[in-house]
Amino acid sequence: FPGITEFCLAVDGKCAIFIKEAGGKPGSVKIYNFASQATAILMAQKTFFKADRCRLLFSPSGRHLLAQTQTDVDKTGKSYYGESNLYFLSANGTFDCRVDLPAKGPIHDICWSPSGNEFVVVHGFMPSTTSLFDCKCSCLYTFACGAKNLAAFNRTGELLCFSGFGNLAGGVEVWRRGGGPIGRIGSFEAAGSTLSDWSPDGTHLIT
Secondary structure (H helix, E strand, O other), X not given: OXXXXXXXXXXXXXXXXXXXXXXXXXXXXXXXXXXXXXXXXXXXXXXXXXXXXXXXXXXXOOOEEEEEEEOOOOOOOOOOOOOEEEEEEEOOOOOEEEOOOOOOOOEEEEEEOOOOOEEEEEEOOOOOEEXXXXXXXXXXXXXXXXXXXXXXXXXXXXXXXXXXXXXOOOEEEEEEOOOOOOEEEEEEEOOOOOOOEEOOOOOOEEO
């Protein structure tokens, strides 16, 4: 496939590719299913402008794909970070859309729930906005977690961790998603941290 600048493999063998816009033609994301080593079947595709780069992220089941596009320069002059957009594609080609994010500004992080039925987006100018979406791209909940730029579900999908690392102060919040109403259950400071991750048992965090 000429012009590929990014690709992503799903657990079931599907492959998503991104081709950058060029010569007046829009950029595109395409999802292929490989029936054999010699045959690639096009399952879904989405075209768009304003896409110098693209991050591709399959859901854990491989049934859905998120495509985060990014321009190097925001021609409106509103953002130093360029312009971000997020697109959702069903891998079978039955549904796609641009995700309507509640806040304007850059996209900091995206994560799928382990079930693959929901995803979280950290977006907007600081203090950022963090939103939970279903697979119809309806916003289910907006978390009041302040200046954060990272998000991660634990292994069971019952807990969510939101962190503000890098050039932020290092605040970490843990929220309940399953086993009761959505709500914050704890917080701590991890100054100077750049990364965080859940332990395999889903009850401890390391930064």
